[in-house]
Amino acid sequence: MTASPTATDTAALSIRDLEMAYMVRGTPRAVLRGVSFDVRAGEAYGLVGESGCGKSTTAYTALRYLPSNGLIQGGTISVGGREVTAMSSKELREFRANHASMVYQDPVQAVNPVLKIGRQVAESFEVIGHSKGEAKELAHKALQRVHIADPEGVLERYPHQLSGGMLQRVVIAMALASDPLLLVLDEPTTGLDATVEAEVLDLVRELRDEIGAAILLIAHNLGVIRTMCDRVGIMYAGRIVEEGTVEDVFDNPSHPYTVGLLNSIPRHGARKTDRELFSIPGNLPQIGDPLPTCVYVARCPLATDKCSAEVPPIVARSDGHWTRCHHPDRIDEVPLPDEVSTAHNVGTEEVIGVHGVSKTFHQRSGDVPALVGVDLGFAEGETLGLVGESGSGKSTLAKTMLGVHEPDEGGAITLRGRPMATKSIDRETESIRAIQMVFQNPDSALNRSWTVRRILTRAVSKLTGKSGDDAEAQAVQIAHAMQLSDRHLDMRPRQLSGGLKQRVAIARAFAGDPDVVVADEPTSALDVSVQAAILNLLAELQRDVRTSYLFITHDIGVVRYLADRIAVMYVGRVMEVGPTDVMFEGPIHPYTEALLSAVPSVDGEAENRIPLKGEIPSPKNPPPGCVFHTRCHRVIEGTCDKIEPPMVEVSLGHSIKCHIPPDELLEMQKVPWVDHSVPEL
């Protein structure tokens, strides 16, 4: 294995030919199969790839944190010139305390739930030799450094009393305690809302120059890598297949795998009416599988006999940009996703209507209004995208529509103009058939002791009234329509991959030929390539049978691709609803503006981040006036905090709940937002 062409002597982190394996029943199963890369001091390096490709394993191996059955089989890891693989356990402790730090995926799990924040932050200073008193003071300063407004208060609190975003700041503060040479960020913003993600990323970006550490960033979100990193390595099956600056790799991808990954996400404002998304055929090789000469040969559209006979060389594309491919010059031959030929048309008749629906949960500690006066309607064949931060009431709305929660008196959910029973158990078969749901997590949504056949047959008989062989025959037909094969029918959910499970869940929702399908983040647990296949399937079903979707998501790119209209929710209220194309031109609600600005773009578009102040208010105590005024960057003092704004129709079908007149809003939004407020310290 040759060294990476970018090798330099000044690298803060230098990994060479790293091979790592898990011992399973006495046999080693290779996970990392010769990983080499360098990160210079002050540089941010991103690792990208599907789950299971070894990116997190690389990061943990760099700090020699291995599971008990993990084994480094070869290669070197050097940080600041010291060889990590050769350290004694005492040296390793000293190295971790002083020279390397890590920020983890889930900050809630990463801190000890039973210890106060202050104790944990101070501990990071105590391990590097500070006295208890000094550590306490330094902990205070450390929290100020990550812009926590009330350090005294936070130090005295327990983890469960802080939000995820706040905890991630604390974790970052702890990671920076030792001024490390190497800072590893392992999916640091996965699971956080886009707005919180943006804040955390801003913080990391700001601290980057100050600390001068080598940063290794692991993320599956290509936008995060693009906006945060200088260079990126594309990983596949335990190897890096392409490396270069983010601009080079994302704008001129030279490995067929990179091209596939980039084509599987909606880019440059693509819509479902233009093109399908590219779904990379096949799967990653399993851990420990014998690898072919080119790791990607089985899934590569350019593969020739040579690819399965010879190990591909490293081919330089430009300075510092290389790919490991036999055919880098044929990269343009990688097929684009199919164009969509059938016209997509949305009907005019309202299929399902939500009229003035509120939902209050009665709890011991008081009433919680989770939905307040929601009005929404769906036309035939229409997709309504529903966005908003977590806790905004998106899922409550879905469950209320489906009759799991009973709405408060006064509102109505109508099917073709006729009100439906509020509880699903009281609904007639026709109403139940008309509206069904696809859940976020198929592991939870499918009964694990039932076979696929039973799951689908039961849904068919319950939703259509068919029974026996008729029901089963239709179940099989639907399974085939979802591209499930006969073999899958007698399997149980845990024998299926994530993508296949989600197909079963979709098939179940479509069992009774529904008018509306509510999809609650149906692809957020899936890799981009599988997500592409699922989104294609949903779009295709809609073209064929003209189902309407309520598509709940936090991914603005996905909603822009799939939705005909978008509704934005905040603290149980719809703040804005309008056609997708109109929404991306403006004027838009200041909240929508902030949401959109928070999305890290994979296309490298200029960013104009609008920071949202503070935390999302609890629906228990919604702010008076406009619920958004406490965080709004365009707040009108004296009005927004007193009077609740009405829903104003800006243009046909586009309404905004805001006091600012639409023309003014449009003018304001033409100029990039400049944050004049003093940063909180």
Added chain:
Amino acid sequence: MTTTPENIETVAAESDDRAVAVATRKQVRKEQRRLLFRSPSFIIGTIIIGFWVLSGLWPELLDRFDPKASVPGVSPRTPPGDGTWWGTDRLGRDVYSRVVHGARPILIAAPAATVIAAFFGTLLGLFTGYFRGWVDEIISRILEAILSIPAILLAIVIVFTFGATTPVIIGTIGFLFIPAIARTVRAATLAEAQLDYVTAAQMRGERSLFIIGREIFPNIVGVVIVEVTVRLGYAIFTLATLAFLGLSGGNATDPNWGLDVAQNYQQVVAEVWWPTVFPALAIGTLVIGVNLMADSIDEALKS
């Protein structure tokens, strides 16, 4: 419906991959059984329980003398070896034959009581865990109250009041073990009811009985099996202790392990240990056998 070539390929490849990596359900069950049958705990447990079940079914096959009559030609309190394997007790009865015959009463009563407790406990746990609300609150309070007094104490009180007959003893232990099983099943049901497949069933308008019986129950069967095996061990424990206290459900002369320990342990100081040790070991090995079996089933289901 049209399908695009990529999609077909994706699905096919995805499935092939999984098919190789993950065994079918049948294979999983087979693998679980294989693990179970190869586990030393299970093997030892089965051998022990097997021996006692054999004694319970056909004691005549294994015994050497009449368990209720003194062995002719052998004096009372003869140590093991001289004409009898395990010696004779204070009345000259063969300890070995008494132990063999003592298996039956406990092997009838313990499973019977466990079955009663398992049936009602599972029902109660399923319904309270699924419906929750005030009925659940009340039932949980009552169960908690019963659990707050050691089962053996309540058993003594109830058996004394109702009379020490075998049906009363079985019914009492069955009743007293309901709370523990109900609590375990309720916790498992609560966790299942949080999952989306239950929501999905509600959304398709399934009746609650169907959801509880057909959707949830199959997923908690493993929990029930393990809990019931553990309870079986405690049922043996409680029965033996009751018998030791004189509440055996039979005559004072009937062979009964707990009773025999009670009637003989005071002679231990006089170094007549065998009439105490062998019935005590019988109880001990049976409990150990059941525990080992419960543990290995638990392990196999977890894997």
Added chain:
Amino acid sequence: MKRFIIRRLLLSVVTLGIILILITLIPNIAPGDPARKIAGGTASPERLAAVTESLGLDKSVIEQLTDLVTDVFTLDLGESFTRPGTSVWSLVSTSLFNSTKLVVFALLLVLPVAIIGGLVAAYRRDTWLDRVIVNLGVALSSLPEFVVGALFLVLLAVPIDFFRVVADPPAGASFLTELQYLLLPVFTVLTVYFGYIARITRASTITAIESDYTRTAFMRGLSTSEVFRKHVLRNSLVPTVAVVGTQLGYLFGGMVGLELIYNYPGLGRMIFDAVDSADYPLLRGGVLTVAIIYMLATLAADLIIAWMNPRARLSLSEGS
């Protein structure tokens, strides 16, 4: 925290109320004449009448219940039926004192041994040591105490002079002598409880070791012993505390077999004797005492857990 304690106490009172109802109901719903069963078929009419009265069966169920509630609130449990003139409370308190001695001594031995066993098994997971601890624990748990006690009598008390066949020391014995007499009962408790507590500690310790915050602590450069002391223990001992809380009631009132075999005048034996001699007032007093101990023990355990784990504080004060 205040809210939590109040809520918790209220729950205990409700449970106690249910126990009072149960105690009242049992003799009333028994088929036939429970007084005759208890007094024996050949008892004289006077004796029968006395038993009936002691059971309260000459009154209505409601009257029985209100009498009992009054007794409990006035802390006057009446007189023993078999030993007229002796208050139930004085008999209960003597037995309670004896049981306390046994339980405290047993816990002082069992807790450290079992907890360390569980921690070692978790730390050396999947090694032979782990397997020995786990399998031994599984095998020995739910063995009746009288079985273990009887075997210890044969194996230890008889051949070795140091061990005593009875647990009750002669009057005026020194503290150390008392300990010596209690040694075998305590060993018995250790045998029966070791596996139970060790296994719970092991399971929760493994959860704590595998959690992300432990990884954070290792990555921060702490040594293994520091990680255990500062991060793992406080999380992993929570379930152990809960289990010890629920088992205290049993240790006080459930060890009838053990107390009989070692001839020790504890609460369990007192209750058994009360049942045996149809001394219903004494029986009620004993059962109530055990229930109250259970209540206090679980309350104490919940308070300790709330102190150890702030999240438990939150969920308990808002109701589960």
